[in-house]
Structures are given as structure tokens and as C-alpha cells.
Amino acid sequence: MVEIDKRWLYLVLFLAVFVPMLRPLGLPVDVGKWSSDVFKAVEALPPGSVVLLSTDFTPSAEGEVGATRDVIAKHLVSRGLKAVLVSFVPQGVRQADMVAAIYEAAGKRSGVDFVNLGYVPGGETGIAAFFADIKKTCPSDTKGVPVEQIPLLQGLDTIEGISLIIQFHTTVPGAHEYVRQLVPYGVPLAIVISTGAMATVTVYVQAGQAVGILGGLQAAAEYEKLTGFLGAATKAMDSQSMGYLVFISAIVLGNVFYFAGKRAASRSGAAGGKRI
Amino acid sequence: MRREAPLILSSVIGIVVILEAFVQVPLLTTIAKELMDWVVILSAAALCLASVHLMRTHIMKVSRRSSLWLYSVPLLVVFIVMSGAGLFGGTKAPVFTWLFDRVYAPVDASLYGMYAFFLLSACFRAFRAKNLLATALLVTGIVVMLGRSALGPMLHHQFPTAVEWIFDIPNTAANRGVLIGATLGLMSASFRLLVGIDRSYMAGE
Amino acid sequence: MLKTPVLPFWVLVGFFAFLAFFIKRGRRVDNIRKISGLEALSEAVGRATEMGRPVFYTPGVGEVMVGASSVSTMAAVEILSYVASLTAKYEVDLIVGVSKGDTYAISDATVKQAYAAASKPDAYNPDMVRYYASGYLAACVGEFQRQQPSTILLFGHYTGEIVFLAEAAAQTGAITIGGMERFNQLPMMVASCDHTLVGEEMYVAGAYLSGNTVKLNCVRVQDLWKLAALVLFVAGSVLATFGNTYLVKLFK
Amino acid sequence: MSTDIGVWVAGLLTLATYSYLYKENPAYRLAEYLVVGVGAGYTLALGWQNITAKAIQPIQQGRYLSLLPLLLGVLLFTKLSQKQSWIARYPMAIMVSLGVAVSVRGAVSANLTRQIGATMLPLTSTNNILMVLGTATVLGYFFFTFPANKALTYGSRVGQMFLMVAFGAMIGSVVMLRIAILISRITFVFGDWWGILK
Numbered sequence: 042m043v044e045i046d047k048r049w050l051y052l053v054l055f056l057a058v059f060v061p062m063l064r065p066l067g068l069p070v071d072v073g074k075w076s077s078d079v080f081k082a083v084e085a086l087p088p089g090s091v092v093l094l095s096t097d098f099t100p101s102a103e104g105e106v107g108a109t110r111d112v113i114a115k116h117l118v119s120r121g122l123k124a125v126l127v128s129f130v131p132q133g134v135r136q137a138d139m140v141a142a143i144y145e146a147a148g149k150r151s152g153v154d155f156v157n158l159g160y161v162p163g164g165e166t167g168i169a170a171f172f173a174d175i176k177k178t179c180p181s182d183t184k185g186v187p188v189e190q191i192p193l194l195q196g197l198d199t200i201e202g203i204s205l206i207i208q209f210h211t212t213v214p215g216a217h218e219y220v221r222q223l224v225p226y227g228v229p230l231a232i233v234i235s236t237g238a239m240a241t242v243t244v245y246v247q248a249g250q251a252v253g254i255l256g257g258l259q260a261a262a263e264y265e266k267l268t269g270f271l272g273a274a275t276k277a278m279d280s281q282s283m284g285y286l287v288f289i290s291a292i293v294l295g296n297v298f299y300f301a302g303k304r305a306a307s308r309s310g311a312a313g314g315k316r317i
Numbered sequence: 318m319r320r321e322a323p324l325i326l327s328s329v330i331g332i333v334v335i336l337e338a339f340v341q342v343p344l345l346t347t348i349a350k351e352l353m354d355w356v357v358i359l360s361a362a363a364l365c366l367a368s369v370h371l372m373r374t375h376i377m378k379v380s381r382r383s384s385l386w387l388y389s390v391p392l393l394v395v396f397i398v399m400s401g402a403g404l405f406g407g408t409k410a411p412v413f414t415w416l417f418d419r420v421y422a423p424v425d426a427s428l429y430g431m432y433a434f435f436l437l438s439a440c441f442r443a444f445r446a447k448n449l450l451a452t453a454l455l456v457t458g459i460v461v462m463l464g465r466s467a468l469g470p471m472l473h474h475q476f477p478t479a480v481e482w483i484f485d486i487p488n489t490a491a492n493r494g495v496l497i498g499a500t501l502g503l504m505s506a507s508f509r510l511l512v513g514i515d516r517s518y519m520a521g522e
Numbered sequence: 523m524l525k526t527p528v529l530p531f532w533v534l535v536g537f538f539a540f541l542a543f544f545i546k547r548g549r550r551v552d553n554i555r556k557i558s559g560l561e562a563l564s565e566a567v568g569r570a571t572e573m574g575r576p577v578f579y580t581p582g583v584g585e586v587m588v589g590a591s592s593v594s595t596m597a598a599v600e601i602l603s604y605v606a607s608l609t610a611k612y613e614v615d616l617i618v619g620v621s622k623g624d625t626y627a628i629s630d631a632t633v634k635q636a637y638a639a640a641s642k643p644d645a646y647n648p649d650m651v652r653y654y655a656s657g658y659l660a661a662c663v664g665e666f667q668r669q670q671p672s673t674i675l676l677f678g679h680y681t682g683e684i685v686f687l688a689e690a691a692a693q694t695g696a697i698t699i700g701g702m703e704r705f706n707q708l709p710m711m712v713a714s715c716d717h718t719l720v721g722e723e724m725y726v727a728g729a730y731l732s733g734n735t736v737k738l739n740c741v742r743v744q745d746l747w748k749l750a751a752l753v754l755f756v757a758g759s760v761l762a763t764f765g766n767t768y769l770v771k772l773f774k
Numbered sequence: 775m776s777t778d779i780g781v782w783v784a785g786l787l788t789l790a791t792y793s794y795l796y797k798e799n800p801a802y803r804l805a806e807y808l809v810v811g812v813g814a815g816y817t818l819a820l821g822w823q824n825i826t827a828k829a830i831q832p833i834q835q836g837r838y839l840s841l842l843p844l845l846l847g848v849l850l851f852t853k854l855s856q857k858q859s860w861i862a863r864y865p866m867a868i869m870v871s872l873g874v875a876v877s878v879r880g881a882v883s884a885n886l887t888r889q890i891g892a893t894m895l896p897l898t899s900t901n902n903i904l905m906v907l908g909t910a911t912v913l914g915y916f917f918f919t920f921p922a923n924k925a926l927t928y929g930s931r932v933g934q935m936f937l938m939v940a941f942g943a944m945i946g947s948v949v950m951l952r953i954a955i956l957i958s959r960i961t962f963v964f965g966d967w968w969g970i971l972k
Binding site for chain 2: 787816844868871872879886
Binding site: 527529530531533534551552553554555557585586587588589590591592593595596623624627628630631653654655656657658660661663664667668685705706708709710712713720721722723726730738741742744745748749751752754755756758759760761762763769770772773774 | 797798803810813821850853869870872873876879883886888890902906910917921922941942944
């Protein structure tokens, strides 16, 4: 059997992952329906509309939905949309800060163009209270400014003043609680979620309770393509795709070598066959 | 007696803990709760024993200058510094966290990052269409890889659906079959361990 | 007095009663299906003897005292006992790599016992069972390269590291035999090892290797109950097809 | 490029670890021995915390029952002696029993009865039929003591097929995760440390 030194395989895999990080290849990203639905929902909003970003995710989900957070924030800024930031998970406040940073970097002002209302405890009950009366549930923003002095919140009493909700689901409370509590209000909801948990929320799109889903890094890359803000997700997708190609080529090559030199295969003959 | 007494004692303890899961008796719950604390203490004691063993082995290596003894020196140094800092300064001591973050964590994370290379090597060797079974492994492996990457949908839009199906049906079925068998095996082994049929760690005299 | 659901309790009691009955009756059990991984085990130790290279054994990363891994770790310890008796008999070097304190204590006692039982207590050496703590993976793969064992045996409870461990073992050219019960990591072992004991096979290993009638009777009971489980869920499915959900509710 | 010594130590150890991919060498060995030492010290410190919290503090507060497990723990150390090592059988037997008991009490319901119940599906769709058939044949593969017959042979053959499909699928599905982790490691070395990547 033809033996290749496995170290060549390692080198090829390393390069396949590393090179796209240096120089993104811009491999075509196939945009799914759910991602484009979210994109369209944002595009359809007239400038000046208020979007609620509920960053209910912990740092451990950063790799999966962090890129989505960034590209959505950039998209909102570019469309001139205002953002109310809130989190129902304690660690989510830091994520909201990162959205705020993107707004600030674009010269937007806290209190006028965006506001970070911080953490709201209480899980699903907290969500219900927030929907019913935003200002009562959050007496001040994270900078300590009382809600009465925040221009953005004037005229915004219940969740009905919000044009679109973008919720980052990774834990409890999350999308399920949102969907349940949103029933009386009918505000459109978009869900950002990790790939692994996607299957649990697809029913909401089918039932019309959510406008779309952005699942994992793949969706972030799709959104980056839609908006033109190419970033971390696009790069990572290139690396991922090239990595996959290496794996598949290795398997094909392994088989080619195997059939080319079948006779000499006796030693590692057990490999891949019936070995359980 | 040296064999039977510990066995009988431990069997009783085991049965109490098992019963507590199924029977509603307050006394049993109290005892079982107490025993659960024993788990923590005993496993910590075993850890101490293992650590003593570790130190003894490496001190021996250094004193006998046996092969690789030179590496045992840094091992002993970091072990003593780390456990000393942990014991006296608590787990928030700066030395403790520095060694953890700057020595342990990067090596651990790097090993974790190396899995990809070894998975590649395993795929290269194992995914060979030698017979029907191996071909089944190969084909599903490739289908899933394609379906989970951005490449699959480019080839055919049904790829992700096919992957979902493989996980929902054949994978779940196989998982269940293995699980039911393995659980019966586990129950049987537990019985043997509890009544002392399997006692390789203390058989003989 | 019983907590709901009560079914698991009666299943457990019934199963233990069956075991006790079959053990008491003590009939011989023949026709054991061949398990290639276990057949290969003594051969693999024999190979180590011929090559004069050590056997490396690891009972995994499981803890004896943690529920999720306890029994599979103890099953690995049973196999270790058999392997240690062989290495004692053939006077082959044995290295046992462990990562947890309690597993270390039990493994060490087991190896010591096995050497004593083989009348080679002097051949036992405390350095045989090595405690690597959380440096387990790094240390195991390091030892693979340095010691070049002729046989590497991986049994017990593993998590993600198995893909690295098993493949690094295979790359040394050693005969590798593995066994575990966790389904989601099993495939990596199957991909890399020469032989793999899947799920229940690992729990049967002790009986299979020892040929002990008592233990084989336990395997017999497992088989009967497996058959019962099979009949039950097929019956439940057929009933459900015709709208009768009695069994489905019972097993919920 | 970073000027933080901590990043340098971490970075050098990262490279030392990756050098294993080429071959086992002194740099890797040093990283290996260091990680064993630090890891053992770390777990020991945590273990000690547990002993303090679960035994020593309660005893100081007059809960003398906690002396019992502590004593058992101390008895474990008789293993180190030649003559008295039989005493260690008490703690060891108890350790095994406790672990096994905790293990088996949870397994019956979650992994046996509920799995059997979940497999009872109305045989009205191809998927349901495949599910029942798959579970049955895979289970059939694990019959050890029945005399060989045709049904068993063919059944377990089909079961093996299901197993292989499942194994292939799982191997395929971890590829993405493994690559993602590799990406984050490369980002650390070339981004945080060397500053080549942004």
C-alpha cells in the first residue's frame, strides 16, 4: 500500500485553514431563505424605527453567534435604525455593550440613537413585565441615566412601540419564552441561534411566529454577504469549507491508494472493515 | 473476614443509595444525603493518595537519575508551587491562576485544537470502501460532512435535509439499540460489583 | 411509598432477582458468540512478549465515584485485571495510565492483586500505574511515542480526547484494542482502533475472558431481558398502530 | 507582537505542544511534564477545598459524623504500607459501591424503560418502521448466548449496518467542530501573540 507520511496531511490541513484567514477567498455563500427573510424584515423598516436587540447569550456562545451580533449591529446602523438593547441573561449585558460600541463607533449617541437597558432578572416573568411596561421594568440605562431623561424611550411604553425584535437565543430564557409572551402583542421576531439548537425553533417560522432564523456561523456569513459587511464569519466559512475539502480529499485519496495497492493492505487490513 | 467485612458493609451502603432513588422514606433520604457527601470526601482523599504517589515516583526518578529524570524536576516544582499556592492561598492566589492560565490552559487548548489533525488521519485510514459495512460508514460520513458545510447545499439543496434524516432515524435507532443493551450490561455489572462477584481490586489475600 | 414512576424500580428488582436465580441455578452457558476484540486480547499481549515491548493500558478518564462513568470504569478495571494477569505470566512490562485519583487507587490495587494471584508479587512495581491527573492526554500520547508499546488497550469512559488518543495509539503501529459504552464517542474509537468493543460488549468482557459460570449466567440474563425489551417495543408499536397505547403509557 | 510575558509562555507552550505533530521531542516532553504537574496540583487544591468544606468545617462546627468519611479517607493511605494494605479495602469497597449505586439508580429509567417506551411507534410511516427495525436489529447484534440461527445472523447484519451509518454520521459531524477549534487556536498564535492576523 502506498503510505503517505501523515505529516503532509497535517500541513495541508493547516494551510487550508490558515490561508483563508490571511486572505479571505470569498467563496460563494449560499444564502438560505430564513437569513434573507431576516434581512428583508430589517430592510423594510423605515429609518428611525426602533429595533429591540435582546442579547441573551453567554460568552461561550460567542463563536456561534458573536459574528451575527456584529453584522446585525452594522446593518442597523447603516439603515439608520435605532436600537434598544436589553438582556434577560446576566452575561448578556457585555454582549449588548459590544453592540453599543458599534453604534458609538459610527458616531451614534447613547440615549438618542440607542440605549442599553442592561440586565432584567426574572426569566420569563421578567420578559412579560418588560413587554407590558418597558420603562417601569428598567428604571434607568446601564449608564445610570433615568429612563425619563432618555429621548429614545419617550413615547415607547409597551413592546408595541418596537418595530422588530432580534433575539439571541442560547439558553433559558430565550426564544421559547419570547414567543409565548409575544402572543398578545404581535411584534415581529427574528431569532439568532446556534446551529445545534436550530431544530427547536424552526416550528416558529413555519407557524409564522418568527420572521426568520439566523443559525450559527453559517447564517452570520450569509448575513454578511447580504449586507456586504464581510467579516469574521465569511473568513471562518472559507477556512471551514477548505478544511472540509481537505477531509473529503483525504478520504478519496485514501481509497485511491487502497484500491491501487490492495495486495499490500494486509497489515492494516482490519482498518475500516468490520472491526467492532 | 478481611475480604467479607468490607464487602458486606459496602453492599449495604450501595443498596441504601439505590433504594433512596425509588422509595420515599425520610430516614433513607437523610442517610443517602450523608453518603453523597462521603463521595466528595473519599474522592478527594483518593486524589491526595494519587498525588503522594505522583510525588514519590518523580522524587525517586530524580534521586536515581533514571531516564528522563531531568523533566521530573520542573514537574515537581510546578506541582509543589501549584498545590502549595492552592492549599495556603486558595484557588484565587495569583501564582495559582497564572500557572493555570499560562501553562495548563494553553497546552490543554492546543491539544484540543490538535484533534482536527488526528481526526483527519483517522478518516484517511479508516474510511476505506473495503466491504459493505465500511462503505456504509464512508458514504454517510461524506454525506454528513458535505451537508454540514457550505459545500453541500451548493451541490444539491437537499443535502442538509438528508443529514437531518440520518441523525433523526438511523442514528437514533442505533443509539437506542446500543443504549438498551449497554444499560442491561451496566445493571448486571452493578449487581456483580455490589454483591462482590466482580472484585478484582481485592480478590485473593 | 414508591416514588413515581414505579416501573424502573420493579424492572431493577426483577432484573436483580433474575440474576440471583440464574446464578443460584448455576447452569452451564455455552454458545457464547465470538467477540473478536476479546479474542485478540491475549494474542496482543503475546505479541508484546515476542517483541519485548510493553503493554500500555488505560481505564479511561472516568471516575469510579462519579455516576456517569462508574460502572464503565469498573468494567475497564475487570479487563485490566485479566491483562495484568497475562503480563505477569509472560513477564511483559505493563504501563497503566490513569487520570483520576479514585481510578488510580482502584487500578493500582487491581494490578497488585493480579500479580500476587499470578504468584509474581515481586514483579509488581508501583510505577506501573501512573497518575497523570489532568495532564492525562498529553502524557499518554507522549508515552506512546517514547515507549513504543506493542499493544495499546483503551477501555472505559472517554470524552472528546478519544479521537486523539486512539489515533495517536494507532500511529505507533501498535495493536490497538478499545472499548467504551458512550455512543457519541464510540465512532472515533471504531475509526482508529484495530478492534473495538461496542457498548454492552465491554460489560460482557469480564465474563467472556474468565469463562466463569456465574458471570456467564449474568450474560444469559442480559440476553433474556434484551429479548424481552425487543418483544415489548415491537408489541407496543404494533398495538400503537391499531390505536392501543396501553404499553406506550406504561413505559413513558 | 505581544510584550506580555504570560502570552509568550502560553505561546511557546502552544508551539511545544503542536510540535508533537512532527514528532515527540524534548520541547513537547517539557510541556507534557509541566501540564501533568500543574494539573495534579490544581486538582489537589480543589480536592483539598472539598475536604475542608465537607469534612473539616463541619467537624469544627461540632458535626462529628463527618469524622467517619474522613477516617475512611485516611485509611486509604494504608495502601502505601506492605502489611496493612488490607485495611484500604474498606474505603475502596465503599468507593466502588457508592459510585456504582449512583450510576445504576439513574440509568434504569433514563436509559432503559424510557428508551423502550420511545421506540413504541405506530408503524404507519417508513420512518417509524425504520426506527423500530433499526433499534431491534442493533439490539439483536448484542445477543451473546443464543445459538446461531438465520434470523439472528441476518438481523445482526442489518444491525451492524445501522451502527456503521450512525458511526459514519457522527464522525462526519464532528469535523466542523474540530476545525472551528483549530481556527480559534490559530487565531491565538498568529493574532494575539504575533499580531499577523487581525
